[in-house]
Amino acid sequence: MFVLPAHKAVVATIVLATCLLTPTTRMCVSAARSAPESEYVGNEACARCHSSIYRSYSATAMAHASGLARENFIPADFVHANSGIHYRIYTEDDRIWLSFERPGDASLRGKRELLYYIGSGRRGMTYLFVVDGFLFESPIDWYAKARRWDMTPNYQNAREMPLNLPAFTSCLRCHVSGMQAPLAGTQNRYSLPVFAFGGVSCERCHGPGAEHVKGGAIVSPAKLPPDRRDAICMQCHLEGKVGIERSGRHAYEFQPGEQLTDYIRHYVPAGGSAAALGAISEVEALAESMCKKKTGDSMSCSSCHDVHFSPSADERVSYYRGKCLACHGASFGSKHHPEEPNCIQCHMPSNLSTDVAHTQVTDHRIPRRPMLKASALQNESTTNAFRLVPFPNSEEAERDIRDMALAWESLMEDGMEGADKEALRLLRMAAAQSPDDPVVLSALGYLEQRRGALDDARIMYQKALALDPTLIDAGTNLGVIEAETGHLANAVKLWQGVFARAPGKSGVGMNIVQALCSVRQFDEARNIVLRALQFNPDMADAKNTLRYLNRTPPSCGP
Numbered sequence: 072m073f074v075l076p077a078h079k080a081v082v083a084t085i086v087l088a089t090c091l092l093t094p095t096t097r098m099c100v101s102a103a104r105s106a107p108e109s110e111y112v113g114n115e116a117c118a119r120c121h122s123s124i125y126r127s128y129s130a131t132a133m134a135h136a137s138g139l140a141r142e143n144f145i146p147a148d149f150v151h152a153n154s155g156i157h158y159r160i161y162t163e164d165d166r167i168w169l170s171f172e173r174p175g176d177a178s179l180r181g182k183r184e185l186l187y188y189i190g191s192g193r194r195g196m197t198y199l200f201v202v203d204g205f206l207f208e209s210p211i212d213w214y215a216k217a218r219r220w221d222m223t224p225n226y227q228n229a230r231e232m233p234l235n236l237p238a239f240t241s242c243l244r245c246h247v248s249g250m251q252a253p254l255a256g257t258q259n260r261y262s263l264p265v266f267a268f269g270g271v272s273c274e275r276c277h278g279p280g281a282e283h284v285k286g287g288a289i290v291s292p293a294k295l296p297p298d299r300r301d302a303i304c305m306q307c308h309l310e311g312k313v314g315i316e317r318s319g320r321h322a323y324e325f326q327p328g329e330q331l332t333d334y335i336r337h338y339v340p341a342g343g344s345a346a347a348l349g350a351i352s353e354v355e356a357l358a359e360s361m362c363k364k365k366t367g368d369s370m371s372c373s374s375c376h377d378v379h380f381s382p383s384a385d386e387r388v389s390y391y392r393g394k395c396l397a398c399h400g401a402s403f404g405s406k407h408h409p410e411e412p413n414c415i416q417c418h419m420p421s422n423l424s425t426d427v428a429h430t431q432v433t434d435h436r437i438p439r440r441p442m443l444k445a446s447a448l449q450n451e452s453t454t455n456a457f458r459l460v461p462f463p464n465s466e467e468a469e470r471d472i473r474d475m476a477l478a479w480e481s482l483m484e485d486g487m488e489g490a491d492k493e494a495l496r497l498l499r500m501a502a503a504q505s506p507d508d509p510v511v512l513s514a515l516g517y518l519e520q521r522r523g524a525l526d527d528a529r530i531m532y533q534k535a536l537a538l539d540p541t542l543i544d545a546g547t548n549l550g551v552i553e554a555e556t557g558h559l560a561n562a563v564k565l566w567q568g569v570f571a572r573a574p575g576k577s578g579v580g581m582n583i584v585q586a587l588c589s590v591r592q593f594d595e596a597r598n599i600v601l602r603a604l605q606f607n608p609d610m611a612d613a614k615n616t617l618r619y620l621n622r623t624p625p626s627c628g629p
Contacts, residue, residue, distance in 0.1 A: 109281065110279035110280075110281045110282075111248065111249040111267050111268065111272070111274055111279050111280065111281070112274070112279075112280040112281055112284055113267070113268050113272060113274075114128070114129070114134075114268070114272050114273050116280060116284050117273045117280065119284075124379045127379050127380045128273070128378075128379045128380070130381060131378075131379070131380070131381045132191035132192075132193040132381065133191070133270065133271040133378070134270045134271065134272075135191045135192070135269075135270050136189070136190065136191050136245075136246040136247070136269075136270045136271050137187060137188060137189050137190075137243075137246040137247045137266070137269045137270055138187065138188055138269030138270060139186070139187060139188070139269065140167040140185040140186055140187055140188050140198055140199075141162075141165065141166070141167055142188070142269070143188040143192065143196065144160075144162060144167055145160070145192075145196065145213050146159075146160055146161060146162075147159060147160035147161075147169075147211060147213075147220045149211055149220040149221070151211075151222055151229075153227070153228050153229060153230055154173070154229055154230050154231060154232060154609075155173050155174070155176075156171055156172065156173050156179070156232050156609070157171070157172050157173070157174060158170070158171050158210070158211050158220070159171075160185070160198070160209075160211075160220075166184055167184070167185040167198070168182050168183070168184055168185065169182060169183045169185055169198065169200065169209055169211075170182040171210075171232060171234070173609075178608075178614055179232070179608060179609055181608060183200040183202070183209075183234075184200060184201075185198040185199065185200050185209065186198075186199055186200060186201060186263075187199040187265065187269075189208075189238075189242065189243070189246045189247075190212075190213075190246065191270075192213065192215050193215055194214075194215055194216065195212055195213055195214045195215050196212065196213040196215070197209050197211075197212040197213070197223065199238050199265075201263070202605065202606055203574070203605070204254075204260045204261075205237070205257070205259050205260045205574065205575060205606070206237070206238040206259050206260070206261050206265060207234065207235060207236055207237060207238060207259070207575065207606075208223065208236040208237075208238050209223070210222060210223055210226065210232055210233045210234055210236065211223065212224070223236065231609040231610060231611060232608070232609035234606070234607060234608060234609065235575035235576075235577060235606045235607040236575075237258055237259035237573075237575055238259050238265075239258065239259060240252070240253065240321065240322075240323045241314075241322065243265070243266070243323075244306075244307075244322060244323035245271075245306070245307035246270075246271070247265070247266035247268070247269065247270070248266060248267060248268040248269070248270065248271060248272035248274060248275050249266050249267025249268050249272075249274075250265065250266045250267075250323060251264075251265050251266065252321070252323070255541070256541040256572050257541075257572045257573065258543065258572075258573055259573075259575070260572075271307075275327070276290075276292055276303050276327055276378065277289050277290045277291070277292070277327060278290040278326055278327045278328060279326075290327040290328045292327065292373075293373070295328060297368035297371070298330065298463070299328055299329065299330065300371060301354070301371055301372070302325070302329070302330060302331035302332075303327050304354065304371070304372040305331050305354050306322070306325055306331055308353045308354050308372070309331075309337055309353075309354040309355060309462070310337070310352050310355070311337030311338055311339045311355055311462055312337075312338050312339050312340060312459065312478075312482070313337070313338045313459070313478040313481045313482065314335050314336070314337045314338075315335065315336050315337075315338070315474045315477045315478050315481070316334065316335050317332075317333060317334055317335060317336060317474065318473060318505070318508055318510070320333065320334045320335070321334065322334050322335040332461075332463070332465075332468065336461055336468060336471065336474045337355075337461070337462045338459040338460065338461055338462065338474075338475070338478045339355050339459070339460060339462040340457060340458070340459065340460075341457075341458040341459065341460045352432065352435070353372070353433075353435045354372075354435075355462055356434065356435035356436045357372075357435040357436070357437075358462070359436045360435065360436050360437040361437070361439060362398070362437050366398070374394070374398075375391065375394045387415075388412055388413045388415070389412065391414060391415055392404070392412050392413070392414050395414045395418075415433070418437050418438060418439070419433050419434055419435065419437055420433075420434050420438075421433055421434070422434060457487075459475065459478055459479065459482075461474075461475075472497055472500050472501045472504060473501040473504070473505055473508060473511055475497055476494060476497030476498040476500065476501040476511065476514070477498075477501075477510065477511070477514055479493045479494040479497055480494040480498060480514045480517075480518065482494070483518075491518060491521070491522075494514075494518060495515075495518045495522075498511060498514055498515040498518060499515065501515075502515050502531070506534075507538060508538075509534075509535040509536075509538040509539040509542055509545070510535075510542075512531045512532070512534045512535035512538070512545075513531070513532065513535040513542050513544055513545040515531045516528045516529075516530075516531030516532040516535060516545060516548065516549070517544065517548060519531060520548055520551075520552065525552050525555075525556065528548075528549075528552060529549065529552050532545045532548060532549035532552070533549065536549065540568075541572065543569055543572065543573055543576070546565045546566070546568055546569040547565070547566065547569050547576070547579055547582075549565055550562040550563075550565035550566045550569070550579075550582065551582070553565065554582070554586060559586050559589065559590070562582075562586060563583055563586045563587070566579050566580075566582050566583045566586075567583060570583060570599070570602070574602055574603075574605070574606050575606045575607065577603045577606065577607040577610050577613060580599050580600070580602060580603035580613075581599075581600075581603060581610075581612055581613060581616070583596075583599050584596045584599050584600055584603075584613075584616060584627065585627070587599065588626075588627035588628075593620055593625040593626075593627070596616075596620060596627060597617070597620045597621075597625070600613050600616055600617045600620060601617070604617065615628075616628065
């Protein structure tokens with residue numbers, strides 16, 4: 072059987088590494104329109120006129136959200152019990168290295184140079200490395216609350232080492248400044264350096280500063296209309312249930328002062344979610360609070376947070392109490408549990424995140440009654456009485472069949488029972504309305520393929536690839552159809568194109584190997600196996616196949 076990977080159109084906005092786990096995040100043919108690196112000047116240029124803000128901001132977590140690995144070195148000596156792999160992170164010759172080995176297994180021993188770190192360390196941190204120009208995430212992460220190294224999210228129980236986790240733009244865009252777009256046709260191959268400045272720079276909220284340092288204008292978030300003001304925080308602090316990039320756009324192209332919904336549309340459960348919170352859910356959670364509902368646009372993230380300043384641990388209680396009393400009044404504070412000044416302890420409790428291990432999240436729903444602090448109170452695993460709505464909502468968003476269809480397709484991928492029926496219904500409508508949208512056509516092809524309608528699926532994939540030949544999922548899945556219907560040469564050609572642009576996709580490489588073995592092209596098959604192992608050295612299927620290929624006479628299995 073050939074591997075049929077999932078089709079993912081979702082682009083999540085999540086912390087740490089969860090955003091790196093999407094197996095087949097789609098490609099888009101449009102060129103990036105984010106500001107070129109030359110338009111960014113960096114925080115030091117701002118410090119010339121704003122020295123006090125520069126100093127206070129430099130101490131915040133956002134200012135340290137990313138950088139060179141050597142600037143944030145945390146040594147590791149960690150053995151993962153389920154896979155038996157011993158990981159180390161150490162310094163050598165002023166460089167940071169990740170080593171890995173499985174004691175007793177001579178086939179698994181190696182190291183990678185770590186170039187960048189992602190994450191301030193307040194919640195967690197991970198490192199990134201490059202193989203042949205492709206950027207990947209370390210398989211182990213640092214979890215700050217637990218003060219321990221552990222596997223990257225969703226891989227706690229892995230039996231094989233996940234060394235081929237691509238560094239997607241959906242994660243990078245919220246941690247770096249002046250980010251490069253991936254090279255054309257690829258998901259995670261970047262020109263180095265990957266970003267101009269580490270951390271969330273002044274320009275992430277105020278826009279590129281090259282003209283401003285010459286006397287020109289710059290964006291002042293406080294002077295923007297509420298929706299555009301809030302969009303600046305939403306670009307990284309809004310996750311929703313699903314996030315879908317708009318047709319021909321990328322979320323990382325957003326610039327302060329613009330509408331975020333022009334680039335990515337988020338969806339949440341209708342009526343709000345009673346479930347426990349994800350790691351990045353502040354904006355949609357705040358929208359459910361009575362504070363926000365009563366104050367409307369006059370309340371924003373900056374009502375309680377000064378982005379240029381983070382209170383110390385000693386200042387934290389009094390600082391946020393002051394923010395509460397600014398609205399509720401000092402007299403209320405003198406009557407409402409005057410013996411307990413810590414408002415947050417009861418009304419913004421911390422709970423374990425649902426999507427990042429060992430991590431807690433502050434409940435921005437601001438529950439009135441502490442006993443309602445939450446655990447998962449609602450099961451969203453089925454479509455019964457479940458409805459998605461755009462966030463923020465609008466008449467235009469409600470009418471957008473394309474993005475809603477892709478959102479339901481994403482829910483199906485996440486295992487929601489019955490979501491495939493709604494996804495198929497909406498995708499067929501979207502394809503009729505937008506017959507030249509390659510992402511919709513590819514997603515529809517995948518659903519048709521899942522239900523066995525191979526002729527319909529082939530047509531959808533062919534149309535999608537004619538519009539955008541770089542689509543990873545469409546090329547892979549059409550190759551499966553071609554192989555299983557006897558057109559092996561067509562399948563190999565499709566897979567070779569995908570594997571060249573995404574060599575970390577080991578399953579695609581092994582599809583090619585299986586096809587080559589069937590026509591006894593063993594030398595070519597061996598080269599593909601070695602390429603797959605370069606990016607995924609612990610893949611059991613590849614290692615076993617290589618042993619057979621290295622025998623005399625060669626074969627691909629017993």
